[in-house]
Amino acid sequence: MSICVTVEMFMFHVYILFTLVFISVCGNKTILQYFGSLDDYQVNATETSESKYPWIARVIHSRSSYVPHMCTAACIDEAIFVTAARCIYNLKVNYTRILYNSKFYDALAFVVPSVPTKQSYDDIGFIVVRSKNSKKWPVIKPFNGANRTDKAFDWFKKLEHASMKYKIVGYAMRKWLHRISVPERQYDLSELDVIVSLDICTKLLTNNGKDKIFRVPCYHSCTFQEFKKKNSKCQKYHGVEGGALIDTTSNKLVGIATWTISYSKYEVPVGFSVLNSKNFFDDFRCAKRIRNDNGLLIVKGYYQSLC
Structure with missing residues (x-):
């Protein structure tokens, strides 16, 4: 390995170690740098079509526009989508909708992790949508x-x-x-x-x-x-x-x-x-209960009581 590569790798390890030291000194507020957020970009990836992946979806924080795009999601069951939990933590349900198979679906509820992990590195969130607009739900089955x-x-x-x-x-x-x-x-x-x-x-x-x-x-x-x-x-x-x-x-x-x-x-x-932790399956069951519920009285804490 050339000296140039060695220096690059050394500097990167210094960067990581500096980050960890900075975290340990500055306390909980800065510790989010430990497992950083994704910036939604690609390098030399291959563009593909939604027809190849009919279960793929976009999470949009607007009920009247195509923007802002927030993250990617996948449909794993009728009217139930999964995404990174940190994507939905700061969203409002009544502003959020899913663009899936060229149709918009309003979010009905979020299911955030019942047992969150350190800085959400292992956390999956669920989005349950209103299902009256579709009769067919292309899905991908979990591992x-x-x-x-x-x-x-x-x-x-x-x-x-x-x-x-x-x-x-x-x-x-x-x-x-x-x-x-x-x-x-x-x-x-x-x-x-x-x-x-x-x-x-x-x-x-x-x-x-x-x-x-x-x-x-x-x-x-x-x-x-x-x-x-x-x-x-x-x-x-x-x-x-x-x-x-x-x-x-x-x-x-x-x-x-x-x-x-x-x-x-x-x-x-x-x-x-x-997608195989106990927490994932518990939260998945919660999402299904919300989707299957026919209750008409929606009050504070209503969906939480279903889970």
Whole structure:
């Protein structure tokens, strides 16, 4: 490896360590930098069509316009969509709607995580919509390849990743355009083949894996070995809030993109939440109860009582 690459990687590790030190000194308010928010951009990804992914959707914070676009979502059951929980925390239900299969659906309720994780790195949110406008709901079924058996993600490392082909799909801008802060920004549906690993964030975001801070499921366009060799594959990137990570072999939704670390020098991995935790299934049941409820009296705390 050339001295230039060594210096770049050293500076990146210094950047990460500085961030962590800054967090430890400045307290809880700054700790959100630990698992940073996604900026909804892509680099060298492939534009694709909604007809290829009829279950994909956009979350829009307006009942009268196509903007502002907030994040990507996926339909996993009739009138029920999943996205990154941090996308819906600051939204208002009565302003939010889903653009899905070229139709708008008003949000009926949000289901936020019943047991949130540190800085939402593993949190999935649900959006239940009013379902009277549609008779057909193209869906993608959640991953069911393994149950969680521990909190350290050892169960994830044991998955047969070699037999699975991963792709990330979502609405993104081109890099640098995402820096322009206007509501009319253009988001196009794009996809990218990625590699999934439990160790890739640990190795790339810390000192060669010596620190286990980021030992969580992540995806990237290349392996750690390819990254060290400056393989051109590593110049590709796709990181959008609520992005759908799918296994194209089984056509199942494996995870939802939830966080990353921003670094302008080169592209880094993206963390995601796997749709198989107890909390996920509990919140999914809650979303179904809200969708199936025929009650007419809507008062404060009404939907919460259903769950």
